[in-house]
Amino acid sequence: MKAMLLLDIAPIGNSPLHLTDLPLPEPGPGEVRIKIACCAICRTDLHVIEGDLPRQKLPIVPGHQVVGVVEKLGPGCSRWKPGQRVGVAWLRHTCGKCRFCTAGKENLCASTLFTGYHADGGYAEYTVAPEAFCYEIPAAFSDHEAAPLLCAGIIGYRALKRCNPQPGGRLALYGFGSSAHVVIQIALHRGCEVYVVTRGEKHRELARRMGARWVGETAEEMPVKADSAIIFAPAGELVPPALEHLEKGGALALAGIYMTDVPPLDYERHLFYERDVHSVTCNTREDGRELLAEAAAVPLRPHTTVYPLAEANRALQDLKNDRINGTGVLDCTNL
Ligand SMILES: [Zn+2]
Ligand SMILES: [Zn+2]
Structure with missing residues (x-):
């Protein structure tokens, strides 16, 4: 699959994301593989790329506002069926057992892992994600409208x-x-x-x-x-x-x-x-479900500027220089 890969921390002005062929990711236990339609960009992607946040997985495929269709189920998956549209956001793992997780504050769990930071994200044609951390996308939204809701929202x-x-x-x-x-x-x-x-x-x-x-x-x-x-x-x-x-x-x-x-x-x-x-530290999955429900009821209409996946560097340069009104979205079906 094609992906925009970050090899090492660098200023976005140096265009550090490289269009690369990567093996199709295989979903592990409890994970689904998603064929990505689009991925919105976020200032946090800039913080990961430019090293404002402590470095984690490198090389990494950034991107944590992913909309796509479930394509393959890993062992033990039962929540989604192939063909269902889902969203993947920043939060992708919590322990489920600690005092924060059991008190409805899983965003404060010490074992949190994040999409496009600890694991490859959505600047690609495919990604894998834990099924328990995928969101159902309300029918009220197109793919491009839904993507900004997954972090900005x-x-x-x-x-x-x-x-x-x-x-x-x-x-x-x-x-x-x-x-x-x-x-x-x-x-x-x-x-x-x-x-x-x-x-x-x-x-x-x-x-x-x-x-x-x-x-x-x-x-x-x-x-x-x-x-x-x-x-x-x-x-x-x-x-x-x-x-x-x-x-x-x-x-x-x-x-x-x-x-x-x-x-x-x-x-x-x-x-x-x-x-x-x-x-504000990340979010709980409950926040995500509440936001998607309220956004569909409004109904909310994100303003988007769409870029081909291969132009992720330019999209992030525009974000950094405040040239985007609303949200930049990468079309992952268009290289
Ligand atoms: Zn926990
Ligand atoms: Zn974000």
Whole structure:
């Protein structure tokens, strides 16, 4: 099969993904083989490729927002049938037994493994995944619409849970990339007012078009304080102003898997009056199922820019340079 393979950590500007012929992967016990239709790209792929995250499996096929069709069952599989459409996301293994797994917090399990990081992912024609970690894709979505939901959607959904905006409440979004453009649709559907802070003019235009109450370049310009806020940009320097522009009793969620250092906080200005900060660490499978159900009910419509699989380097360069509105998706049936 064809795959875009990362041999070693390197800046994305060097085009480190190589179109390679790999053997067709064989599903092990409890795994299914999936013929991939498409795979959305994510900032986490950049963090894996450029070495912001500790190095794991190398070489690696990145990609963790995979939509495709079950093609072959490994030994002991019973959940899916060949021909069924499924999605594969970042989380692909937990122990199932520890105090976190048994308390509904499997995202915090010490044995978590991730797609496109510990095991080959979706920048390829085929992949294998544990059947217990595949999602059913609602019929409401095309393959290309479904792919962004599998990380941008799920992580956005978990970030919403962590800062808990109420109907009629004000939600501020810092950064307006892939995940934020999904979150705004859920938040508006729930009856929230949405305020968007982002540097990119194209991103501000999209946010306005999608129904943001207010759009601007910095928190200081925001006309009101938010009840809830989410920082999507991996920029720690956004934390103090986001907290300063949070209403008393408000909550801030940090949605990234990676963030640059957070500057010192002033207790009175940034934290007092019961303002809470929550990080977001991956997601549970329950989050994924809830997001897919709510997304189908909205129904949510991701904006996508489609690239051929072989142009994964260019797609990620566009992501890094904020040139993509919505989500970039690799068409894995088109080389
Ligand atoms: Zn566990
Ligand atoms: Zn992701």
